Amino acid sequence: MTLLAVQNLGKSFGGVVAARDVAFTLERGEMLALIGPNGAGKSTVFNMIGGQLRPDHGAILLDGQAITAASPQARFRKGVGRTFQVAQTFLSMTVVENVQMALVSCHREAQGLWKPTREHYRGQALELLALMGMADAADRSCSALAYGDVKRVELAIALAGGPKLLLMDEPTAGMAPRERAALMDLTSSIAASRQIGVLFTEHDMDVVFGHAARVLVLLRGEIIAAGSPDEIRQNPRVRQAYLGDEHALHAPALERPA
């Protein structure tokens, strides 16, 4: 069964139509990018799926069940996870404590009942960190980490909830190109191995074309194209939409001849 089905989603702000009959599906294990010029409606669509915004009309189905009107917390419990653009980790705590906190809150347990907090879910947290290649940094303070490593901790935190669907808003913002590729390689391998569907917005076209299996292009609230990275790169409407920023649609840097 399709993991996520978005049907005729619409949202207006006053006279501005931010999303118009947006419809698409996302399968388990798939990396789907949502792109579009500034103001195209990416955040609006993203926030309607995350539950931060209520659509004017349309439906959102997760595993065939409507979640259109569910709160963000209810969606989270049904398997919708999210990473955030701004580092949300508690910088004064260690890496493993941050992931433990996420696990504790996912299991909705009161802290410190009989075990010292530092022991709660430590094993599970270490497993997640090993998956991120961060096991060696487990007991370091988050404040001492390089930015790329903080992003990995954020990914571990998002995975602590065991999501079926992971929403990533500008996951590589502020990162150096090599770190971006590494984070997205890691994300796609986890998405494939855990069969998590990933929907991400991204301005960096190298990241989009290098890591998405499929790309949706929004323009003025409407999906104007959907397809593989190659199809999208060659689509005349998409090229038109990005006119003036055409370099954005070139092949990823790594594929370009030196």
Ligand SMILES: Nc1ncnc2c1ncn2[C@@H]1O[C@H](COP(=O)(O)OP(=O)(O)OP(=O)(O)O)[C@@H](O)[C@H]1O
């Ligand atoms: N809360 C709001 N109130 C009024 N207008 C809004 C609101 N949120 C979004 N809009 C408008 O809706 C349209 C789509 O905005 P949205 O932020 O979804 O685009 P975006 O593709 O995410 O843009 P960006 O890439 O710049 O973040 C824009 O015209 C924006 O001004």
